[in-house]
Amino acid sequence: MTNLRNELAFDVREVSYRYNQVAALNSLSMHVRRGERVALLGANGSGKSTLLRLLAGLCFPERGEISFLGESLTEHALRDEEFFYRFRRRVGLVFQNADVQLFSPSVFDELAFGPLQLRWPAQKIRDRVGEVLRSMDIAHLQDRAPHRLSGGEKKRVALASVLVLDPEVLLLDEPSGALDPSSQARIVDFLVSCGNGAKTVITSTHDLDTLEDIADRCYVFANGRVAAEGAPLEILHDVALLERAKLIRPHAHVHAHGEGGVQPHPHVHRGEGD
């Protein structure tokens, strides 16, 4: 296990990427070890989603290099069918917008999409899809069309559609964003259950409350660069850093103190960056 722990799943070296002529990532370096759970923190537009797409081999850096398990991840490398299927089988990305990910006519078809593309035999697909439907508690939705699902259900189906391939690396783009508390708790429970080292999980988030539960290590992003790196508790205690990264907002706050009337004092709140 220690051996596995030391091996790098992803190694990102000085990567730059522009999106519509605007720099999204600016000479960014980071790495993720196998079996590690890493959180990417940052306000909207700080480059988290872009990095996840680069890690998933969906876009490619203009400068710099990304390697996956020691192999260079480039557009050219992914043209090789053997590498393409090996990589797709092992790395799954759950998009921030579930509507983008649920493109099939029904939930069952959605789950079957990945295995079909990877050419699994039909019976294996049916068995595996049924298994995941049950384990994610969405079996009752299997014939439902995506436009008839609630926000929380969509998110669970999107996650299931990736888990059906049982990838060893999971990339999650704001998995608990815009969900009601109970749906949010389900997702967090799942991420906690990944803490045994069997899966490598990279989660982008700006939710500081659940950070300690879902990550062993975090990167803080600002303006397309890594602003800081460390264990969740270290990061959470660095108020100045969190303010700079626009993850919390300082404001004057008023408390009543008995007869003395009100006493304003500086104060910070954990909250969303936007």
Added chain:
Amino acid sequence: MLPFAMHIPDGYLSPSTCATLAAAAAPFWYVALRRVKSALHARLIPLISLFAAFSFVIMMFNLPLPGGTTGHAVGMGVAAIVLGPWASILAISIALTIQAVFFGDGGITAIGANCFNMAIVGSLVGYGTYRLVAWRAALGSARRVAAAGLAGYTAINVAALCAAIEFGIQPLLFRDTSGAPLYAPYPLRIAIPAMMLGHLTLAGLAELVISSGMVAYLQRTDPGLLRATAPDAPPSDELVRPAGRDRRLPTARKLWLALAALLILTPLGILAVGSAWGEWSARDFADPQVRREIATASRNQAPPPAAPRGLERLSSIWTAPLSRYAPSFVRGASFGYLVSAMVGVGLIIVVAPLLNWLLALLPAARPGRRRKGFVEKTARGLLDVTEQALFAEDMAAASGFLQRLDPRVKLIGIGALIVAAVAVHRLWVLAGILALGVVLALASHIPIRLLTARVWLAVLAFTGAIALPAIFLTPGAAVWRVPLLGWAVTQQGVRSAAFLVLRAETAATLSTLLILTTLWTRLLHALRYFRAPIVIVAILGMTYRYMFLFLAAARDMFESRESRIVGVLAPSDRRRLAAASAGVLLGKTLQVSGEVHMAMQARGFRGEIRLLDDLQMRPNDWLRLAAFVGAATLAVWLGR
């Protein structure tokens, strides 16, 4: 029924015409699919699907037109300008297919004809016009806005002309033994001016507004999107111009000027075609009732009159007096187009502001009924479509005879009955098929009240209005004369009107049964089984799915606008708002299509889609299928 322009329903064209047009469309689809596939590779499926969903939603937009009326556009100008002609052919064909199959808008047997007119002819003419007029103008030039407007206007009018010709040749070719026309009853001389009148004016204007408005919006926000169809434009200012009031969007005055110019030019352009056809029909017809031609003019258009709802109330006002003294103009058929178009517009110019002024007085008198703005109307329309689709899904999930049927059996079975209904030449056989439809509805627990309101009365109102003049206009043995007026009702005319109405009713009943009892996902499975090209099945599935997303997005957009609008918007601002909404939706379409493609790639998609075949036909299914096909064959044999 949705308020779309120009969708030919079932029963108006003979099966052989439908087959011919579908066959004529096939090579275009084939070439389009190959071209687009080689240009887009793996991006093909998400891009075409999302653009088809976008076209579908755009057709729901209520466009404010001069004079306080509103209209709907098909959007082929927009599609051809942004996507190029080939991708536009595919996207609009898919949108039309979904409309026919899920919303009963446009006939199932007429899908080929509708695609030929609107998707193929419309896209190619729109694209050609745009390229020709824009020539080498800069991407941000006013000339491109004008070219886009002209492209939309020309595209819909040429498409309407094709539909008019298809209607007009029906009575020449298809009659029963008594000489009564079996399908669309009017000859070319009537069909062409009748179709063109509405399209040269309001429907054309709606298309002009959306095409020019979208291009003006894209010039301001994302000129790169115009690059694909402008290879000759100087490689210059693709930088986004500073936001602000867009002066290039046509103001009302410019729109009127443009319309005036188009009204004079376009009819001249079609004269050559029109008169050639006219001669042919004149040889075959000695029509004594020419004076009624214009009376039918405003009504003899495929769907709810000429797109604009405003015209509905206007048409009854201005067709009445015209019927008395129009014949002298129209007798010289070529001159008739020009005059009828211009008279139509002239009257709209006079009547519309008057009507507006009258309506403006109403709220004071009846405070409960506020006049709806186009924003509100569009939001309402978008909601209606969504609800209609969800309702159909709920019905399909209930239990009943048809609901339990294997989707393949149902698709072929009902399809065979629809073809039989369109093919038979005897009224009693047609009535028999309709009765079978009613029995199937009862067995499937579909409320007859629902069928009455949503199908029978709607079709009667629409097709009935079109068929009514035919009882006077069709040459034949007079059976009765209208007292005082002396117009003769002919036996052939009555039969012809009965054919048209009964066919349209029967086909609409059957296709509604199919819509209300079949779950979309199961229908897609059925299509896979038939080895329908897997790309088409995937695109259809994705279009239907994202249609809901865009309907909701467009609704949100209009509702949030509605809540922010204070007071009354100037007409040119309203048009700008409608075009900008379409532009925002286009931006979203392209963004979502890019992301969907990534999401597909992330799960192993390399451009070739794979699907799971899992439905097995059971012996019972074969028996039921045989029963359906047997019934249809029997009907065709009895009704031959």
